[in-house]
Amino acid sequence: VNIFVQFPIAHNVTVAEGGTANMTCRVEHNDNTSLQWSNPAQQTLFFGDKKALRDNRIELVRASWQELAISISEVTLSDEGQYTCSLFTMPVKTAKAFLTVLGVPEKPKIGGLTKPAMEGDQITLTCVSSGSKPAAEIRWFRNEKEIQAGSKEVNATGKTFTVSSALRLQVDRSDDGVAYTCRVEHVALPASAQQATEVLEVHYAPRVEILPSQTLPQEGQYLKLDCISKGNPLPDSVLWTKDGGELPDVDRMIVEGRELTITSLNKTDNGTYRCEARNHLGTSSAEYVLFVYDPNALEQNGPDHALIGGVVAVVVFITLCLIIVLGRYLARHKGTYLTHEAKGADDAPDADTAIINAEGNQAHAEEKKEYFI
Secondary structure (H helix, E strand, O other), X not given: OOOOXXXXXXXXXXXXXXXXXXXXXXXXXXXXXXXXXXXXXXXXXXXXXXXXOOOOOEEEEEEOOOEEEEEEOOOOHHHOEEEEEEEOOOOOEEEEEEEEEEEOOOOOEEEOOOOOEEOOOEEEEEEEEEEEEOOOEEEEEEOOEEEOOOOEEEEEEOOEXXXXXXXXXXXXXXXXXXXXXXXXXXXXXXXXXXXXXXXXXXXXXXXXXXXXXXXXXXXXXXXXXXXXXEEEOOOOOEEEEEOOEOOOOOOOEEEEOOEEEEOOOOHHHOEXXXXXXXXXXXXXXXEEEEOOEOHHHHHHOOOOHHHHHHHHHHHHHHHHHHHHHHHHHHHHHHHHHHHHHXXXXXXXXXXXXXXXXXXXXXXXXHHHOOOOO
């Protein structure tokens, strides 16, 4: 009598579409009873080591009294379902294993991009990916830094889903050359996500600034004014004017590209210089007010020696006053000390007599004090 209870054991399997599913059925205690695998349509795939269904994708991996293992390659979504492992005892015992097939999302596509976009335009970028199961997730990145997207839509298409996400933008010049990336993430893509990238091209009107080569232009020197113009498309050239008119001295005022160089500066060059740049979106200008300095005046306007001399005189006067006050204070205290010391000492033949005379003259101490005024 067989005291062991025989039960087949099988486990659920999950595989990505196009992958290989390995289905294994085991029996711990088997008294030479056959095992069988059948598909969700109850068609027998293998009975022991005998193949029953003509499908080149299904192969035998191992067959013994304790195990029946098969593989299904190039899995499709139609292979999904509940598979049955049967142990032909009396009665027949079965184990169920559900095969889940993941739909791999297709590479996303970005739509809604207009090239070029104009500064201030509102555009909507749409990322669409189909074929995922379950529905994929979509994330947006601006130059590889994640940004929050707008609405997301999921639509079922048979057994798979089509996912779309919209990103609304109001573009400005800072978006020119920026890469927007739509990334699709899914459990069937563990290694790397599918993604698509579009680079924005934004056209905008120019902006102009003037950079001088020096801050204090002097007579006889030269001055270079650089007109920095940024725009897309880049302005082909710039226009230089002085005080609203043409440059008055073309021999000394030389224009090369975007630079204006004035040689041998003199007072007649004083005035307002204007640089103007334009493209098909607009015009921009900047102004620079030139004042030519006299080199001699600049030297005279150096350090104020009179002011420095006055400060030095005040410091010397204060120092002398402090010395005088301190001297009078020391002399006054020194006089008092000498008078006390002189008590009985001037007429004494020796030190002992001086001490005795000093003690005897205590009553007349006030009379002998000397003060210096």
